[in-house]
Amino acid sequence: MKPHLLLSFWLGLSLAAPLTLPHAAQAEAAVKAEKTAKKGKAQAKAKSKEGRINTPPPTHPPLQSVEVTQLPEGTDHVDLYLLIGQSNMKGRGFMPETPKRDPRVIMMHLRDDHWYLARHPLHLVGDAQTFVGHDNAGVGPGLAFAEEMAAQVPQAVVALVPAAVGGSSITLWQKGAKLYDEALRRVKLALTETAPVKGRLRGVLWLQGEANAKPTDLPLHEERLLKLVDDLRADLSQPDLPFIACTIGEMGDVSRLTDKAAMNEILLALPGKRANTGCVDARDLKTHIGDNVHFDTAAQEEIGRRFAKALEKLGSTQASR
Secondary structure, eight states, rough: EEEEEEEHHHHHHHHEEEHHHHHHHHHHHHHHHHHHHHHHHHHHHHHHHHHHOOOOOOOOOOOOBBTSSOOOOOEEEEEEEEEEEEEHHOOOOOOOOOOOOOTTEEOOOOOTTOOEEESOOOOOOSSSTTOTTTOOOOOOOOHHHHHHHHHOOOEEEEEEEEEEOOTGGGGGGGGHHHHHHHHHHHHHHHHHHHGGGGEEEEEEEEEOOOOOOHHHHHHHHHHHHHHEEEEEEETTTTTTEEEEEEEOOOSSSSHHHHHHHHHHHHHHHHHSSSSTTEOOOTTOOBBBBSSSSSSEEEHHHHHHHHHHHHHHHHTTTHHHH
């Protein structure tokens, strides 16, 4: 290169506006996260061929933050919903390439307790900016449910509080146990933060049972489930808090189908044991991600819509504000 051209080149570099260190680091982390996600998708496909199913990782970071007290135009309050249970509530369905971002549907991030536009995975445990630290969470029923509720109540912002944990036994969801106490903490925080915009807890969605569908646990399951409902209502001072359960998938190993069916009978009997409860019947849904345990995306979205219909049946959307 000629000397004068070389001098011009270096002058151009020196005069260019530099990227500040924090933004540069954030951009670099986002690029790394995207590369990791692509690699993860390829690994998931490979593992699928080997018979081990792994939900592909989330893509397109970051989460888009929102100020929960600044409501979108046309809305005047916040309806909160608590999502609890194990891996099928958390979701393992494969996620769409482009994340959804509806300003009327928001979520409380599991890692930092801040509010963001809701997108898959709702149960993201990774960093909100880069997704680093994510696990196998994918599509669950929560977002499809929220979209239905937003359509039913156009003046509401639907705020989801995800708290499900894969593989969790119902014993961990008893008052005083780790998962119960954490879910209660998060929903109380959500209620406090949304109080200025008339935030109300409109319901609890429960999808759990696979971990306890065995002869040693089944005899105690109904008592534990009823205690969960009663304790949540007492601790939140909402004696009529809607609580909607969902049946587990009756698929896979035939030797376990009898126990799964027995679990579903317990879940389906819930409305007869406690007022203002319901149970989504998903026994007809047989499609899964390839492991005979976790519902696929289509089944999860159908479960979400059924959760919304069950809640509508209880008339909670018409409750006085």
